Amino acid sequence: MTRRRADFTVLCTALAVFVLAGCSQDGFQLDEKQREVSREVAARVNGEAIYTADVELEAVARGLVVSGAALRSGDEAYRQVLDQLIDQKLMAQEAERLGLEKDPAAQRRLEMAQERIMGNLLVESVVAQQVTDEMIDRMYAEQVRLQQVNDQVSVAHIVTESEEEAEAVWLRVQAGEPFEGLVFNHSKDSATRMENGDLGYVAPNDLPDPYPVVIANTPVGEVSAPFQVEDSWRLLKVKDRRTEPPKTREEMRPEIATFLTLSEVSRILRRLRTEASIEKVDGQTYTPENAPAPAKALTGDEL
Known part of the structure; x- marks a missing residue:
């Protein structure tokens, strides 16, 4: 599990080297609406x-x-x-x-600066159009499954019939009422309500979705917000872990957003290289017909 986490971080770092020079971390921020530039x-x-x-x-x-x-x-x-x-x-x-801008060398440097800025604008456009919260959620769930393969977590839950009832119980937990004291009167799970909702030590990946993600996002001793499982709504308490917990969604979000952004930029560059005619100093001309095969794109399965 530790190796997989390290591999994901190293991959993001390696991909970051690939991104266009001068692109700030702000280029990977999500949920930023296009705004008219203030004058x-x-x-x-x-x-x-x-x-x-x-x-x-x-x-x-x-x-x-x-x-x-x-x-x-x-x-x-x-x-x-x-x-x-x-x-x-x-x-x-x-x-x-x-008059320094009139020097040919200076003009070329200005042109290169403009090229970098245009590349950065392309990256920002990729983020806005391709790197969505849905994609981040999907990759996070995938990473959580990989990182919790050998996890053993002690959990308890409360099962309710409606979202409204689950929210009402959640508010009482937030107000300081003990989770265990609410199980008997509110949980519909007859198999666990007499045991304070205890499910014992479980392997998160053996539970139905979205249990693995909820468990990953809930620190030991805390209770999750209500979540839906098929026709019921539930709250989950993480009581103990025998292994190191994975990062939460918010902790991993910047890494995932960076990976998705750079993967999309890599895909665009492979397409552009395939379609372009590129002549290097050795005189060899690359066309769509003889262009070198682009590097294989990594997917979430290979993280």
Whole structure:
């Protein structure tokens, strides 16, 4: 189990090397709606504007704030980044005054910078369109199964007939009532209600879905939120573990999102390489007919 977890982390790290240079971690954030760029001015340098959106984007790229977090003009991170952008603007203006951008080498570097930015925009587009919460849930469930192959977990549950009843019991647990004290009056499982809902030590993968994921996301001593199993609703308490628990969904989410993003970028690049005509310095021309076979794409089964 430990080896499989390590392999997944190493794979994500290896794939990260593949991504286009200059793409910040923000490129892998999900649930970000496309927003119109704010034209609110943060500062003017010799009449040229620096926008608050520029400050926010740069702060996220440098890891000073989390994507989506509020960044106010009074914050130290805001002032720090704005001062750096002012210096950057001053230096760019001076370089332009000296005509440095007209140098052929400088023009090529500017073109390459634009290419990197366009590549980053493609990555962001991939995230927005292809890396969904549904895909993350599917891969997380798959990883949980792999990581809990040899797990032995002591659990107890309460089985109710409706979501409303399960929610009512959940609220009482959240209010501090002992889980065991609620089992007898509320659980419909006649086989366990006299035993405080105890199922003993179980192998999570031997239980029906979504038990394996619920068990993975519930720390020892805590009770899960209500979840549905066929025609009933249930709450689950994890009492003990004989093995190290897998990461929760939220802990593994960045790794999975990164893996899915880079896998999709790899797929796009393989297609583009196959369709393109590429001539290297050795004079050999690669066309769709003789292009080298692209590297085999890894799937969730191979993590």
